[in-house]
Amino acid sequence: MSTDNAVDHDTVPPANKGMLVAAGVLLAIPMIALAWVGSYSKETPKLGAFPFFIWYQFLWVFLCSFMTYGAYRLVKAARPHRPMTGDMTTRPDGEVDR
Amino acid sequence: MTALVPAATGTGVNGVALTVLILLFVLVTGMGFWATRWRRADSMESLEEWGLGGRRFGTWVTWFLLGGDLYTAYTFVAVPAAMFALGAVSGFFAVPYTIVLYPIIFVFMARLWSVSHRHGYVTPADFVRGRYDSKGLSLAVSITGILATMPYIALQLVGIQAVLEVAGLGGSNALAKDLPLFIAFALLAAYTYSSGLRAPAVIAFVKDALIYLVIIVAIVYLPTKVGGWGHIFDAAQQKMAKPSAANPAKPTGAFIPNNQQYWAYATLAFGSALALFMYPHSITASLSAKSRNTIRRNASILPAYSFVLGLLALLGWVAIAAGTKPIGLDGKPNAQLVVPQLFEDMFPSWFAGVAFAAIAIGALVPAAIMSIAAANTFTRNIYKEWIKPSASYADEARVGKLVSLVVKAFALVFVLTLDKSQAINFQLLGGIWILQTFPSIVFSLYTRWFHRYGLLAGWAVGMVYGTITAYNVVNPATGKHFGGSLAMIPSIAQMGYIALTAFVINIIVAVIVTLVLNAMKVSNGRDETIKGDYFADAGDPRVEKNLTTDVHLTTGTP
Numbered sequence: 247m248s249t250d251n252a253v254d255h256d257t258v259p260p261a262n263k264g265m266l267v268a269a270g271v272l273l274a275i276p277m278i279a280l281a282w283v284g285s286y287s288k289e290t291p292k293l294g295a296f297p298f299f300i301w302y303q304f305l306w307v308f309l310c311s312f313m314t315y316g317a318y319r320l321v322k323a324a325r326p327h328r329p330m331t332g333d334m335t336t337r338p339d340g341e342v343d344r
Numbered sequence: 345m346t347a348l349v350p351a352a353t354g355t356g357v358n359g360v361a362l363t364v365l366i367l368l369f370v371l372v373t374g375m376g377f378w379a380t381r382w383r384r385a386d387s388m389e390s391l392e393e394w395g396l397g398g399r400r401f402g403t404w405v406t407w408f409l410l411g412g413d414l415y416t417a418y419t420f421v422a423v424p425a426a427m428f429a430l431g432a433v434s435g436f437f438a439v440p441y442t443i444v445l446y447p448i449i450f451v452f453m454a455r456l457w458s459v460s461h462r463h464g465y466v467t468p469a470d471f472v473r474g475r476y477d478s479k480g481l482s483l484a485v486s487i488t489g490i491l492a493t494m495p496y497i498a499l500q501l502v503g504i505q506a507v508l509e510v511a512g513l514g515g516s517n518a519l520a521k522d523l524p525l526f527i528a529f530a531l532l533a534a535y536t537y538s539s540g541l542r543a544p545a546v547i548a549f550v551k552d553a554l555i556y557l558v559i560i561v562a563i564v565y566l567p568t569k570v571g572g573w574g575h576i577f578d579a580a581q582q583k584m585a586k587p588s589a590a591n592p593a594k595p596t597g598a599f600i601p602n603n604q605q606y607w608a609y610a611t612l613a614f615g616s617a618l619a620l621f622m623y624p625h626s627i628t629a630s631l632s633a634k635s636r637n638t639i640r641r642n643a644s645i646l647p648a649y650s651f652v653l654g655l656l657a658l659l660g661w662v663a664i665a666a667g668t669k670p671i672g673l674d675g676k677p678n679a680q681l682v683v684p685q686l687f688e689d690m691f692p693s694w695f696a697g698v699a700f701a702a703i704a705i706g707a708l709v710p711a712a713i714m715s716i717a718a719a720n721t722f723t724r725n726i727y728k729e730w731i732k733p734s735a736s737y738a739d740e741a742r743v744g745k746l747v748s749l750v751v752k753a754f755a756l757v758f759v760l761t762l763d764k765s766q767a768i769n770f771q772l773l774g775g776i777w778i779l780q781t782f783p784s785i786v787f788s789l790y791t792r793w794f795h796r797y798g799l800l801a802g803w804a805v806g807m808v809y810g811t812i813t814a815y816n817v818v819n820p821a822t823g824k825h826f827g828g829s830l831a832m833i834p835s836i837a838q839m840g841y842i843a844l845t846a847f848v849i850n851i852i853v854a855v856i857v858t859l860v861l862n863a864m865k866v867s868n869g870r871d872e873t874i875k876g877d878y879f880a881d882a883g884d885p886r887v888e889k890n891l892t893t894d895v896h897l898t899t900g901t902p
Contacts, residue, residue: 255876273447280440281614283606295573299432299600300658303439307651310443314450315644322637330462330876330884 255330265324269317276310357512358688364697365511365704372550372705373531376543410629410646415555417503417707418496419653421680422768427660428670429679431584431597433605433612434768435657440613442650446643449621453630453639455789458880459873460631462887467717468627468785469725475788476796477869479729484803485781486725489624490751492778493718496623497755498762499770500711502680504528505759507700509673510684521674525759528704533752536712537745544709544716551709554702556652558687562662562699563655566690570665580661590820607838608830612772615844619775622782624717625710635882659683666690680767711752719748763824772829776814776843780806780850789878795858795868802854810846817842 279285286302293301419438427435456471465471468489473482508524536543567573577599584599601609620626630639663670663686670681687699723744728735735743758770784799819827833840861868877887 256874258875259879273450277444277447277614280444281610283601283609284603287601287603287606287609289600295577297577297600300436300577300654303436303443304651304654306440306443307647307654310446311644311647314446314647317447317450318637318640318644321640325879327881328876328879330880 255328259325259328261325262323265320269320269324272313272317272320276306276313280306358510358693358696360693361688361697361700362511362513364694365507365700368554368698368701369531369704372547372701372708373534375546375550376536378546410626410642415649415653415706416710417500417506417703418768418771419656420555420703420706421503421506421683422499422766422771423653423657424660424663424683425670425679425681426766426768427580427657428663428668428682429597429660429766431580431599433598433601433609434766435660436654437609437612437616438657439650439654440609441616442653443647444613445617445620445650446646448617449630450640450643452786452789453621453643454636455878456627456785457631457633457636457639459789459877461636461882462877462880462884463873464886466628466631467624467721467724468622468781469721472784472788473725473729474872475792476799476871478796478800481784481796481800481803482725482729484800485784486721488777488781488803488807489622489721490718492774493624493714494751494755494774495758495762495770496774497711497714497752498758499767500707500714501525501528501755501759502764502767502770503707504704506678506680507684507704510681510688511697511700512673522760525756528708529752529756532708532711532715533749536715536748544712547705547709551702551705554698555706558699558702559652559655561691561695562659562687566659566662566666566686569690570662576658576661576665579665583664605839607833607836607840611833611840611844612829615779615841615847616772616775618782618847619779619843622778622785623714623774624721625714628717628720629713636880656683659686662686678765680764711755715748715751715755716744718751719744719746722747722751763819763822763827765819765822766828769826769829772841772843773814773826775841776810776829776846777807779843779847780810782847783851783854792868792871793858794854795861795866797861797866798854798856798858801857802850802852805853806846806850809849810842813842813846 280303287299289297289299291298296304423435423438425435456468459465459471459474463470463474465474467486469482469486472485473479505522505525505528508528513524513527567576570576581599584595584597586596588594588596598605621630633639633642660682663682666686666689668682668686668689670678670685672678672681684700684703688696691699723740727743727747728740732739762770780803783794783802787794788799813831814829815825817828817831818825829842830839831842831845832838833845872887
């Protein structure tokens with residue numbers, strides 16, 4: 247949740263929610279694909295001599311790398327850094343639970 | 345010798361290979377000592393310098409350091425050995441494991457970096473302490489970190505031992521048999537002690553260069569020499585379909601997971617991936633990065649290592665096609681020797697020496713990083729917290745160095761007492777323990793909904809369940825306990841990785857206890873962090889801590 251009081255650092259810095267969600271989707275795809283073992287636990291179609299099971303997982307190394315990089319660019323653009331300057335308010339003493 | 349006839353194995357010392365191995369080893373040890381001077385600090389007499397390299401490592405050094413952590417004897421020795429002996433379910437899961445790892449750390453590691461930067465945290469236990477003001481939960485996290493690191497270091501020692509044994513060091517009597525192990529241990533201890541994290545950071549460059557060289561040569565050269573990939577996969581498929589020696593009713597292993605093994609494969613991959621970045625050493629390497637986004641950028645280039653890991657895993661099957669006979673100096677078959685033995689049989693002696701050095705150094709670097717990280721944890725979260733709160737920076741550095749030795753000594757105990765026939769289990773056993781700290785660390789980066797005692801209760805139940813279940817897995821071949829890491833998942837009647845089952849139980853207990861304690865309005869401790877801390881970056885000032893609860897800021901220099 248964001249606030250328009252830029253000085254209060256006990257808040258989450260504002261971000262573009264849509265871009266964060268898109269980044270989350272990019273990160274979730276490789277996890278779902280690889281968790282679904284039944285979808286790739288087979289020998290064919292072969293790539294050269296390589297069974298599908300083997301080359302498909304190698305393929306995901308690259309796909310995951312691209313998707314993670316995409317997520318990196320998205321996240322970086324989505325939430326510009328909010329510098330924590332010296333005039334910030336410190337946390338009030340005695341606050342215990344949130 | 346033609347390709348398909350196995351060489352006489354384990355016979356005597358391979359002089360040339362051993363010489364090359366020793367030369368490269370000496371070179372690396374020299375670099376380890378020199379490393380003290382690299383990016384020199386004013387004083388090495390603080391944990392920040394000895395244990396975190398001054399928190400000044402950029403994308404590339406961090407990449408090498410993380411790689412140094414992740415791709416270890418596990419990759420070179422344990423995974424191919426598992427592929428060789430038992431097939432894809434026991435070995436190849438390491439590929440999806442090291443792929444899904446990066447999206448996972450992408451999500452939470454930047455937050456951990458930021459809050460650690462703001463508050464000067466060096467270990468996950470520091471964070472938990474600050475978040476909940478709970479010494480108990482922090483102690484649980486530290487002890488688990490140190491405990492879980494030991495079998496992982498043990499795995500590295502097994503790797504070095506495998507190389508030295510194939511190179512011909514050691515012998516059949518009890519003392520000579522473990523001699524290579526003690527040599528490796530002594531070398532490791534000496535240079536870690538003097539240079540701290542800088543030693544492995546410098547050596548990681550050499551290590552990676554050697555490893556890539558060896559892998560490229562191995563992957564291009566070996567398959568053609570044993571009859572091509574088609575023959576390799578056929579040979580593996582045949583071997584895995586044969587009746588198992590221990591239990592003839594079952595096949596030897598899995599060429600491709602069958603539909604009874606999907607859960608095992610997926611839970612091994614995800615359990616390992618969730619666990620890896622809970623180890624003190626992975627967190628240490630991440631925190632030594634110089635900015636919040638270094639880690640995220642790394643997460644997109646680290647998968648290069650996963651590709652290499654997959655190729656190395658397949659070397660286990662190359663060895664099947666090559667008819668490699670991994671027989672130890674004591675005359676007994678030992679699957680852990682399979683990759684060094686393959687290299688000795690197939691490569692010219694001098695290059696076998698280079699390959700041995702790559703494996704040995706590839707085990708040494710992570711072992712050093714792991715023991716340093718465990719020492720950091722002990723010093724900050726146990727020694728300073730519980731034993732001597734007035735310790736100076738110099739005291740901390742001194743204790744840290746000593747503890748790094750003690751941790752390695754315990755790792756040696758693991759090697760000498762546990763079942764070594766499937767070394768990959770060392771790593772999986774560590775994973776069962778370390779994963780139980782995940783809720784306390786990662787969930788707490790996002791929320792303080794969980795109650796500190798709820799997290800503690802979940803941790804305790806997860807640890808006990810995981811340890812007992814793992815103990816009850818008996819290796820059918822050797823009859824030893826802790827013989828595997830798969831057990832029946834209660835309620836779905838499928839085999840799965842014990843770590844993940846324990847993790848789920850851990851969360852359930854944590855939720856229930858939290859609901860009860862919140863209803864009873866039990867205090868959840870004082871939180872010293874603020875929301876903005878989780879998004880801080882390199883230029884932001886650090887929070888200076890006073891003995892009073894008063895919080896003020898200093899300039900950003902560490």
